[in-house]
Amino acid sequence: xxxxxxxxxxLRRKLGGVDAVAGVSFSVAEGVTAGLIGPNGAxxxxxxxxxxxxxxxDAGTVRLxxxxxxxxxxxxxxxxxxxRTFQISGEFARLTVLENLMVACRDKTGETLWxxxxxxxxxxxxxxxxxxxxxxxxxxxxxxxxxxxxxGLLSGGEKRLVEIMRGLISRxxxxxxxxxxxxxxxxxxEEITEYLWSLRRDGLTMIIVEHELEAVERLCxxxxxxxxxxxxxxxxxxxxxxxxxxxxxYIKG
Amino acid sequence: xxxxxxxxxVAITMLVYLxxxxxxxxxxxxxxxxxxxxxxxxxxxxxxxxxxxxxxAVGPSSSSGGFQTYVGGWDxxxxxxxxxxxxxxxxxxxxxxxxxxxRLRSDYxxxxxxxxxxxxxxVVVSFPGFLNGSAGIALVPPPLGTLLNPISVQYGxxxxxxxxxxxxxxxxxxxxxxxxPLGRNWRAMRxxxxxxxxxxxDVNRLRMLVFVVGGAIAALSGAVLVDFISAWSPDAWLYxxxxxxxxxxxxxxxxxxxxxxxxxxxxxxxxxxxxxxxPTFANxxxxxxxxxxxxxxxxIAFLWFRPQGIVPERKTVIAPPDNxxxxxxxxxxxxxxx
Numbered sequence: 001x002x003x004x005x006x007x008x009x010x011l012r013r014k015l016g017g018v019d020a021v022a023g024v025s026f027s028v029a030e031g032v033t034a035g036l037i038g039p040n041g042a043x044x045x046x047x048x049x050x051x052x053x054x055x056x057x058d059a060g061t062v063r064l065x066x067x068x069x070x071x072x073x074x075x076x077x078x079x080x081x082x083x084r085t086f087q088i089s090g091e092f093a094r095l096t097v098l099e100n101l102m103v104a105c106r107d108k109t110g111e112t113l114w115x116x117x118x119x120x121x122x123x124x125x126x127x128x129x130x131x132x133x134x135x136x137x138x139x140x141x142x143x144x145x146x147x148x149x150x151x152g153l154l155s156g157g158e159k160r161l162v163e164i165m166r167g168l169i170s171r172x173x174x175x176x177x178x179x180x181x182x183x184x185x186x187x188x189x190e191e192i193t194e195y196l197w198s199l200r201r202d203g204l205t206m207i208i209v210e211h212e213l214e215a216v217e218r219l220c221x222x223x224x225x226x227x228x229x230x231x232x233x234x235x236x237x238x239x240x241x242x243x244x245x246x247x248x249x250y251i252k253g
Numbered sequence: 254x255x256x257x258x259x260x261x262x263v264a265i266t267m268l269v270y271l272x273x274x275x276x277x278x279x280x281x282x283x284x285x286x287x288x289x290x291x292x293x294x295x296x297x298x299x300x301x302x303x304x305x306x307x308x309x310a311v312g313p314s315s316s317s318g319g320f321q322t323y324v325g326g327w328d329x330x331x332x333x334x335x336x337x338x339x340x341x342x343x344x345x346x347x348x349x350x351x352x353x354x355x356r357l358r359s360d361y362x363x364x365x366x367x368x369x370x371x372x373x374x375x376v377v378v379s380f381p382g383f384l385n386g387s388a389g390i391a392l393v394p395p396p397l398g399t400l401l402n403p404i405s406v407q408y409g410x411x412x413x414x415x416x417x418x419x420x421x422x423x424x425x426x427x428x429x430x431x432x433x434p435l436g437r438n439w440r441a442m443r444x445x446x447x448x449x450x451x452x453x454x455d456v457n458r459l460r461m462l463v464f465v466v467g468g469a470i471a472a473l474s475g476a477v478l479v480d481f482i483s484a485w486s487p488d489a490w491l492y493x494x495x496x497x498x499x500x501x502x503x504x505x506x507x508x509x510x511x512x513x514x515x516x517x518x519x520x521x522x523x524x525x526x527x528x529x530x531x532p533t534f535a536n537x538x539x540x541x542x543x544x545x546x547x548x549x550x551x552x553i554a555f556l557w558f559r560p561q562g563i564v565p566e567r568k569t570v571i572a573p574p575d576n577x578x579x580x581x582x583x584x585x586x587x588x589x590x591x
Contacts, residue, residue, distance in 0.1 A: 052451065079454035090448035092441045098571050103441045106454040110434030113462060117429055127434065132574045147569045166452060177264075 002029035003065065005174050006051070006203040007209035009050050011060035013046055020046040023060070024227035028222075030065075030173075033196075033206045035237070037246065043224040045087065048178050051207070051243025052084045053077040065173060068178070079106065083166075085180060085210075089159040097143065100151045102127070103132040104170045104199050110192035130169075137165045141195060157188035164195065175199070177208045181215055193218060213241070213250055265409035270526045272416030273478040274501070275517040279427045279510060280470030281498045286507035286566070287431050288463040291363035293495055294349065294370040295471055300490035301345055302338040302472025303479035304384055309334035310480070316407030317392055323386040331396035335419075335476040342472020345464045350464040355457055359446075369490040375488050389486020394479050411455045416477055423470055428510045431465070432569070439463055440508070443466025493545060497521045498551045515563050524548065 006214065007027040013020050021043045028034045036044055047161060049055035051062055053074030059072045069077050078084075079228055083104070093101050094175055107130070109115040110123030131155060138144040141161050151162055167175050180196065181189050193215045200219060210216050217237045225233035227245040276479065277299055282371040284290045295382025314321055331336070353365040378387045395403040401411060430436050442449045442456050447454055478487045497520060525544050 048258050054447065054451070073455075074450045075453050076453050078451060084451055086448065086451070090445055090451070092444035092448065094444055094566065095437070096568060096570070099569060101439055103437055103449070103454070107434050108452060110436060113430075113435065113466065116433035116435040117426060120433075121428070123434060131571050139255055144573070147573070148568065150568065170453070185415075 002031070002110070004028070005030040005032070005065060006207070006208060007049075007061075007063040008177070009061045011047070011050055011062065011067060012058045013050055013055060014058055015046065016181045019229045021050060021057070021237075024226070024231050026203060026224055026234060028174075028207060030205050031203045033200045033204075033208065033219055035215060035223040036207060037211070037214040037223060037240075037250075038226035038232075038246065043179065043229040046225055047226065048084070048176060048207075048209055052082065052176055058143045062174045078170070081171075082176065083170055083174070084176035085167055087158070087165040087182065088176040089156065089163060091151040091154070091159050091162055094150055095182065096148050097138070097151050097154070097162055098134050098147045098177075101137065101166050101169045101206055102130050104169070105130040105133070109176045110152075122181070133167060134165075137169060140218075141165055142168065157184040159194035159196075160184055160188075160192060164192070168199070173205065175204055175205060177207045177210075179209055179211065181210060182193065189215070211250075217241075256304070259408050261409065263569050265406075265413055267522065267526065268413045269416050269477070269481045271518060272413070272420045272523040273474045273481075273524045274498075275420050275514055276423050276470035276474035276477065277498055278501050278513040278517040278521075279423050280467040280474065281429065282502050282507065282510070282513040283427050283439075283470070284463050284467035284503055285499070286509070286513070287436060287443065288439035289359070289361060290458065290460055290463055290467075292366050292464065293363050293492070294353075294366035294373070294466065294560070295498060296470040296473035296490045296492065296495040297349075297370050298342045298346065300373070300473035302342050302475030302486070303485040303489070304390065304475075305341045305472070306334040306338040306476035307390045307479050307485050309337050310330045310396070311390060311393050311483070321388065321390060321392075322382050323385050323390055324383055328394070329391075334396070334480075335473065338549055339469045339473045342475075343469035346465040346468030347461070349468075350461045354460045354464060367492065370495065373470055374491060385486075387487055389484055389488070393483045395483065412481055416481075419473060419477055423473070424510055424514075427470070431508070431510070435462075436489070437569075449529070470537075496552075497525055497548060500548050503552055503555050503560075503562055506564035506566065508566035509564060512562050512564040512566070520548070524551070529551040 004027050009025050011021055011024045015081055024047060037237060038044055047054060050057050053072060058072055061068055063069065064077065064080055067080060069080060089143060092103065093105065107123055107126045109119050109126065115123060124205045128235065135144065135147065138147050143161055144160060151159065154162065164180065180192055184192060197217050208216070210241050222234065223237050223240045224231055225243060225246055232245050233240045263313060269556025281292065281295050284292050286467055308325050308331045311326055311328050313326040314323055349369055353369065355360055357365065377384050384390060401408040438454050438459055442459050447455055501516030501520035502513060505514065518519065524547060526548060528544055
């Protein structure tokens with residue numbers, strides 16, 4: 001039987017008196033790519049925040065591969081293998097693209113005061129390995145010519161790629177993508193979809209919040225539909241696309 | 254031995270002040286330029302270092318006939334007072350950091366720090382028995398004063414040498430930190446805190462660490478200064494002094510040690526101290542006040558026309574892998590396995 005990567009149980013969160021997330025439960029098995037769709041204000045972003053740890057739930061639990069992470073700060077969730085991208089590109093503007101990726105690599109020697117100052121030979125070897133891995137990702141995403149550019153100078157689409165690569169470099173067990181195609185030109189959108197598809201083929205567990213239904217159809221094994229803070233449907237794309245909420249939000253316009 | 258006079262006196266004084274300002278700027282640059290922590294209480298750490306270095310050298314208050322009163326008072330040999338001062342800077346950073354840096358957004362952190370600075374001055378002035386109030390502590394014996402006559406030129410240059418050693422140690426340490434993975438984490442926190450947290454950085458720890466290291470460096474700068482001028486009072490560390498250092502960093506260029514060096518030469522040394530050595534051209538109060546007008550104009554001019562400063566932060570360029578095979582071995586296979 002497949003291992004459960006993410007299990008969300010009765011998750012609740014009030015925002016300004018409104019039930020932004022009002023008792024949501026679902027689970028995602030390892031290796032599965034799940035889409036999360038729903039109209040604006042459905043509570044998708046809040047749910048992503050609760051899973052990622054930027055917000056804490058009022059009630060309910062979030063389990064990552066069996067570990068209860070409901071109350072952990074976001075940085076600890078990241079160290080347990082949960083990587084994420086942001087709806088509005090979150091790059092480190094005055095760090096180079098390479099550095100943007102390497103920040104996501106953990107190295108216990110060079111990150112301590114003592115180690116940074118007095119164990120240079122040790123951490124520089126680790127740094128080289130991290131840099132090599134970053135280069136290799138950049139080659140895969142065909143962005144190696146921008147490796148030593150400041151990330152703030154990249155185009156919107158390239159920033160998206162950097163975010164995805166930064167998520168991948170830490171070898172996550174679950175990748176949470178918040179609208180990876182928003183604000184990206186059609187060519188690059190196609191390219192990013194292609195990359196995500198290859199990640200899915202490699203067996204990475206992903207949750208993708210996305211408004212581009214075409215991409216959701218192509219990428220997702222299962223689709224979760226949210227409306228008014230609740231999960232109103234779950235199933236294959238072909239099944240949920242018939243639902244009233246989805247038709248209202250996406251097809252009727 | 255000749256007594257320091259004329260140009261040598263000026264040179265020695267300017268060089269020691271430059272050293273003190275450089276140490277301070279390097280500390281503040283690590284906090285603000287590298288990590289983005291707005292420490293508007295920076296001068297408090299310099300003051301703490303100065304007071305502690307003074308207390309550990311001046312001896313009990315009874316020894317000077319009791320004309321000044323303070324808590325403690327020992328006559329430890331050099332360099333112990335400087336060491337204790339540096340450690341004190343690090344230690345007091347912990348409670349101040351715990352109150353001011355956790356659970357607050359960075360703009361509020363800056364406000365808390367400004368308030369800390371005001372409270373510290375008020376406390377010292379209001380409790381004269383603590384650190385001799387507004388009169389301050391005087392008659393701090395010069396370090397190694399038994400070796401050379403403290404008013405000689407030779408002693409002056411010896412002091413310049415001691416200051417230079419401190420500068421070099423701090424310069425090397427701070428530059429090494431900035432280039433390490435820890436330094437990169439600090440810069441990432443400065444650029445985007447939410448994302449820094451999302452990629453696994455414990456920003457509370459990072460902020461506290463830079464606060465402690467910068468606090469120690471600031472305290473050392475205070476210790477070096479107090480032993481040179483042999484006295485320390487609240488007038489020397491009013492909150493605007495912190496802004497002189499911020500101006501220095503903005504002028505010199507944030508986030509790199511060369512920028513801190515150039516800023517330290519130009520702003521607190523040439524502009525602030527240099528002006529006091531010029532012949533008085535007006536009412537002394539007016540010329541002292543003018544310093545701050547000039548500081549204000551300089552900071553606005555730079556923020557408008559050259560916000561990156563004279564020496565901008567250098568980009569960290571990392572070379573591609575030596576050969577692709579090695580890269581594939583470390584990267585690709587590991588990724589496939591993961």
